[in-house]
Amino acid sequence: MDADTVLTTTRSVRRKLDLTRDVPQDVLDGCLRIAxxxxxxxxxxxxFRWLLVRDAGTKAEIARYNRMTAEAAWAKYGHLVERRALESAQHLVHNLERVPVLAIPCMIGRPPADAFSQSAYFGSAYPAIWSFQLALxxxxxxxSICGYHLQDHEADVAAVLGIxxxxxxxxxxxxxxxxxxxxxxxxxxxxxxxxxxxxxxAADREPVTSGAGPAD
Ligand SMILES: Cc1cc2nc3c(=O)[nH]c(=O)nc-3n(C[C@H](O)[C@H](O)[C@H](O)COP(=O)(O)O)c2cc1C
Known part of the structure; x- marks a missing residue:
């Protein structure tokens, strides 16, 4: 698969995740090395750290918190979301504990307050997250990213995982x-x-002289 194909066809996959097939750790390691x-x-x-969860009981607890926030959010804002996208998100949330691996990217230290530091903080996580998704x-x-619990159950999930x-x-x-x-x-x-x-x-694609042409 060439780079452009990987970059343009890496979708958020929810309904088409194979919940029956094991994901070997060496395959994940290859993706994490790329990330x-x-x-x-x-x-x-x-x-930056990754926490990988495979244990069925642990995934069920995480999924329960994730579902609580997601369902509360959908009750309030679900009507604003396109129906297909909503149903896709609901499908994943309702099956989250059945997904073979839940991967939780973490940052040691809480997010800073100013825009410059926030940019460095989150901007040091998402390139790795996206590279991981591309490598997968x-x-x-x-x-698919599925972070609903972060809204009001992050501490509960942290307690489950010892974070x-x-x-x-x-x-x-x-x-x-x-x-x-x-x-x-x-x-x-x-x-x-x-x-x-x-x-x-200004969206006009007028040619603009850059002034950076050859000296002669
Ligand atoms: C920062 C971020 C947070 C996201 N959170 C969620 C989420 O909680 N639940 C979900 O179903 N999708 C989530 N997504 C995936 C987006 O909904 C998805 O990228 C969007 O629907 C476009 O679909 P595509 O990724 O297939 O192009 C998130 C994506 C990003 C980048």
């Missing part, structure tokens, strides 16, 4: 082989509505 190559801001690199995809596995108070769970990923190999690029906004040139809101 370790992701960029991270200076000292933050040393603060390249090996016939899939994943210390000063460690932040960044997210939670459901990881499994996928029941199909082919995934397509998703519909996304076109560049004209999301890319500006030179000033905010």
């Amino acid at each position: 370790q190559q992701a960029p991270a801001a200076g000292s933050m690199a040393a603060q 995809r390249a090996r016939g596995l899939g994943s 210390p108070d000063d460690v932040q769970q960044i997210s939670l990923l459901a990881v499994a082989y996928t029941t199909q190999r082919d995934f397509r690029p998703a519909a996304r906004p076109d560049l004209a509505s999301t890319v500006y040139f030179e000033s905010w809101g």
Whole structure:
């Protein structure tokens, strides 16, 4: 699978996770080694950890907290979400304990308050998370972020897993082989509505002289 294909077809997989197939640790290790190559801001690199959960009882406890928050959120905001996306999210939440591996990326130290430090903090986690997801995809596995419990049950899940108070769970990923190999690029906004040139809101693709041409 070439790089562009992996980059454009790594979807959030929820319904097509194979809940019956074991995920060998050496396959996960290969993906985690690739994730370790992701960029991270200076000292933050040393603060990042993965916690992998396979135990059925532990997954059931995590899933229960995840479900409590998700269902409360859907009761309030479910009507704002596209029906297909909602049903897909619901499917995963209702089957989370059956997913072979739950991967929880964590950062030692709580999130800082200012935008610069927040950028370094979360920006030192998500490149690794995405690299992990891409590496899974390249090996016939899939994943979806499913972090509902972070809203009001992060401490409960931390207690289940023995995570210390000063460690932040960044997210939670459901990881499994996928029941199909082919995934397509998703519909996304076109560049004209999301890319500006030179000033905010300017979407015209007029050629602009950069002034950086050859000296002669
Ligand atoms: C930071 C972040 C948090 C997310 N949280 C959830 C989540 O809690 N539950 C879920 O079903 N999907 C979650 N997602 C996945 C998005 O819903 C998904 O990326 C989006 O629906 C687009 O679908 P695609 O990934 O297949 O392109 C999250 C994605 C990101 C990047």
